[in-house]
Amino acid sequence: xxxxxxxxxxxxxxxxxxxxxxxxxxxxxxxxxxxxxxxxxxxxxxxxxxxxxxxxxxxxxxxxxxxxxxxxxxxxxxxxxxxxxxxxxxxxxxxxxxxxxxxxxxxxxxxxxxxxxxxxxxxxxxxxxxxxxxxxxxxxxxxxxxxxxxxxxxxxxxxxxxxxxxxxxxxxxxxxxxxxxxxxxxxxxxxxxxxxxxxxxxxxxxx
Numbered sequence: 001x002x003x004x005x006x007x008x009x010x011x012x013x014x015x016x017x018x019x020x021x022x023x024x025x026x027x028x029x030x031x032x033x034x035x036x037x038x039x040x041x042x043x044x045x046x047x048x049x050x051x052x053x054x055x056x057x058x059x060x061x062x063x064x065x066x067x068x069x070x071x072x073x074x075x076x077x078x079x080x081x082x083x084x085x086x087x088x089x090x091x092x093x094x095x096x097x098x099x100x101x102x103x104x105x106x107x108x109x110x111x112x113x114x115x116x117x118x119x120x121x122x123x124x125x126x127x128x129x130x131x132x133x134x135x136x137x138x139x140x141x142x143x144x145x146x147x148x149x150x151x152x153x154x155x156x157x158x159x160x161x162x163x164x165x166x167x168x169x170x171x172x173x174x175x176x177x178x179x180x181x182x183x184x185x186x187x188x189x190x191x192x193x194x195x196x197x198x199x200x201x202x203x204x205x206x207x
Contacts, residue, residue, distance in 0.1 A: 031055070038063045043085045045076050060085065065098075068130045094206040096131035099199050100124065102177075105143045107192025109200060124200070125165055125172035132206045139164060142173055147201045155180045155190055173204070 005127045034057045050060055058076045062069050070090040076083060102109040103118035110118035111125065127154040131142070139160050148154060161174040178192040178198065 055107045080142045097203045104193040104196045123176040128171040145203045152181045
């Protein structure tokens with residue numbers, strides 16, 4: 001076996017530095033990245049809650065369930081020197097849901113007007129734009145699922161209007177819901193739901 005002889009009493013071990021300093025305070029401050037905001041309605045509205053410090057490419061999502069543009073995604077763009085919000089897409093473009101208060105009169109559901117009175121015209125009308133952006137659909141393309149709040153079992157039916165109802169250039173999906181509740185007295189076996197205010201839970205999809 002070979003022998004190794006050291007001619008000195010000192011042994012030097014070479015390695016890396018004991019500390020490393022990284023300087024990060026050189027150069028100018030860059031522009032921040034994009035931010036995502038929750039908007040109370042259209043982000044252009046003064047009541048949207050969007051701050052004035054937005055920058056191009058920031059994103060806003062309309063989280064107001066009462067808005068016809070609910071769950072619409074907007075992005076802040078700069079075009080020709082003008083900054084503005086533009087629609088990108090919708091997070092739920094082919095479905096809509098709502099818990100709608102109604103008044104049943106002689107078995108038929110009526111919506112309320114601005115003063116809280118049931119409309120003389122029976123039926124329910126939902127803005128088409130709150131469900132889909134597809135302009136080629138017809139009422140036959142909509143599937144409506146509903147449930148009526150009531151303490152007694154009921155017999156119900158629904159009839160969708162074959163055409164959209166247009167009011168002030170806004171298209172509405174119109175339909176009528178009728179409801180009879182089981183008569184606990186037994187005779188007659190069912191009576192129309194009348195003078196009753198309740199909620200209808202609606203879930204509408206495009207098929």
